[in-house]
Amino acid sequence: RTLLGIESSCDDTAAAVVRVADGEAEVLSSIVDSQTDLHAEFGGVVPELAARAHAEKLDLCVEAALAEAGLGLSDLDGIAVTAGPGLIGGVISGVMCARGIAAGAGLPLIPVNHLAGHALTPRLTDDLTFPYLMLLVSGGHCQFLLVSGPQEFKRLGGTIDDAPGEAFDKTARLLGLPQPGGPVVEGRAKSGDPKRFRFPRPLLDRPGCDMSFSGLKTAVLRARDALVADQGGLYEIDRDDLCAGFQAAVADVLAEKSRRALAEYMALNPAQPMIAVAGGVAANTAIREALQSVAAEAGAGFTAPPLRLCTDNAAMIAWAGIELLNAQVPPTDDFSARPRWPLDQTSPALLGSGK
Ligand code: ATP
Ligand code: FE
Numbered sequence: 001r002t003l004l005g006i007e008s009s010c011d012d013t014a015a016a017v018v019r020v021a022d023g024e025a026e027v028l029s030s031i032v033d034s035q036t037d038l039h040a041e042f043g044g045v046v047p048e049l050a051a052r053a054h055a056e057k058l059d060l061c062v063e064a065a066l067a068e069a070g071l072g073l074s075d076l077d078g079i080a081v082t083a084g085p086g087l088i089g090g091v092i093s094g095v096m097c098a099r100g101i102a103a104g105a106g107l108p109l110i111p112v113n114h115l116a117g118h119a120l121t122p123r124l125t126d127d128l129t130f131p132y133l134m135l136l137v138s139g140g141h142c143q144f145l146l147v148s149g150p151q152e153f154k155r156l157g158g159t160i161d162d163a164p165g166e167a168f169d170k171t172a173r174l175l176g177l178p179q180p181g182g183p184v185v186e187g188r189a190k191s192g193d194p195k196r197f198r199f200p201r202p203l204l205d206r207p208g209c210d211m212s213f214s215g216l217k218t219a220v221l222r223a224r225d226a227l228v229a230d231q232g233g234l235y236e237i238d239r240d241d242l243c244a245g246f247q248a249a250v251a252d253v254l255a256e257k258s259r260r261a262l263a264e265y266m267a268l269n270p271a272q273p274m275i276a277v278a279g280g281v282a283a284n285t286a287i288r289e290a291l292q293s294v295a296a297e298a299g300a301g302f303t304a305p306p307l308r309l310c311t312d313n314a315a316m317i318a319w320a321g322i323e324l325l326n327a328q329v330p331p332t333d334d335f336s337a338r339p340r341w342p343l344d345q346t347s348p349a350l351l352g353s354g355k
Contacts, residue, residue: 001325003030004065004079004101005318008054008094009086009114011035011045011138015058015065016314017076018124020322025124025256029068030308030315036179043173043349045208051089058097073105078331080321083111084338091337099333108331115315115343117236119147122276124319126303131272133265135258135291136343138279139165139180144209144261145343147276150323153343156261157209164250164281167213171220171246175239185243186284192237192244199249201256209261211253220246247286255290262298273300283310304323 001021007014016030035053039045052159066072081098084091095111102109119134131148133156147301162170165182172181199219202212220242228239258275266273275295281287288304295302309315325331 001077001322002075003110003318003321004062004076004314005112005314005321006058006062006079006081006094006098007117007312007314008090008097008113008315009057009082009084010090010312011039011050011314012316013054013057013061014312014314015061016318017065017069017071018318018322023304024103025319025322028071028317029065030313031064031068032313033057033061040179042326043179045087045342047057047087047089047109050087051093052100055096055274058093061314062097062101073101073107073259074108076105078102078108078110078321078325080110080112080317080324082117083316083335084113084341086114086339088337088339091339092161093226095337095345100226102333109333110329110331111335112317112320112322112324113341113343114143114317115341116150116153116279117320119145119153119312119343120150120320120323121305121309121316122303123323124316126276128274128276128303129272130268132274132276133262135261135275135277135282136279137164137277137281137287139169139281140209140215141164141279143282143343145258146265150320150327151329155344156264157211157257159211159213160203161214162217164213164254165279167217167246167250168281169218171243174221174224175234175242176218177239180280182280182284184287185247188240188243189247189286192240192242194244194248196241197245199223199245201249201253204253204256207260207265209257213250214237216246216249247284250281251284251287251290254287255294256284258291258294259298262294262300266298266300273298274303276303278305278310280311283307341351
């Protein structure tokens with residue numbers, strides 16, 4: 001099976017071709033055109049600008065993905081497209097692009113939940129069977145999921161306010177660093193002292209695996225303001241130390257809550273002790289290492305996709321499409337773009353344009 005994937009739910013326009021032959025999955029191409037520069041001067045993604053840029057770039061991305069794979073439309077078995085959740089203008093642009101190509105080339109269309117794309121990616125890059133525990137940690141989400149199939153997700157807990165990716169981005173902004181904040185803060189943290197600032201680790205005293213990250217950015221803000229009041233500004237070493245302290249707090253919370261989620265999960269699935277992580281924040285090496293130790297301590301396996309498949313891409317969408325086809329989920333063009341689409345409601349019944 002060979003699928004084209006299309007992704008445009010946030011600020012990356014992406015197209016990819018994924019093929020599965022003899023049980024082996026291969027990413028034949030993965031084009032990601034990021035709009036970072038476009039939104040830079042606004043300090044955040046501007047939905048209208050994003051939608052227009054997606055509409056302009058989608059066709060080029062699709063052409064590039066096919067060219068890099070060395071394939072034409074007639075070599076494809078279908079098109080998988082992100083149908084939500086995300087910025088609605090961007091999702092609509094992607095769905096329109098996919099519909100057009102599918103109709104013109106007579107190809108089946110497979111609507112994919114962006115979050116399912118993230119959560120299924122570890123199966124594209126590793127030998128991972130259902131069920132497994134997933135920590136999905138990205139720009140807009142942070143949740144523990146019991147993944148039992150391409151459409152079977154049970155939420156075990158998650159953030160009660162901000163997502164960690166958002167907190168990384170806000171921290172970068174507070175320190176006058178560029179976007180996206182994740183990789184920049186990670187880079188700064190490498191030369192910083194994680195112990196100079198002791199930021200809060202909320203909810204650790206509470207049972208369960210819910211998390212909170214909104215207090216963390218307030219703490220970074222206060223620490224910054226105290227330094228500015230004290231010394232008239234920030235030195236580079238201050239930025240490094242603030243980043244290191246912030247990242248250590250996020251990693252500690254994710255690790256401790258993963259420990260609990262894993263215990264809960266392993267009590268239910270002792271035969272398959274496995275935790276996987278995905279989403280943009282899973283590209284963070286310190287966080288990956290913290291989770292790997294948690295898994296090792298618990299006697300569980302750990303897997304994480306390569307960095308370029310953690311942040312938004314279309315290979316994960318093509319792969320999720322293949323997973324759905326393999327699970328006998330019928331292709332359909334009877335669906336609408338959705339701004340909200342919780343993962344535990346991915347069943348196709350909810351997809352009909354009848355709302
Ligand atoms: P969602 O998937 O929840 O809808 P999204 O698609 O916007 O949100 P992703 O592309 O999955 O988010 O992830 C982007 C987020 O990941 C950004 O907030 C970014 O700062 C963060 N991120 C990327 N690389 C790293 C890193 N190395 N360390 C920490 N965070 C990172
Ligand atoms: Fe994402």
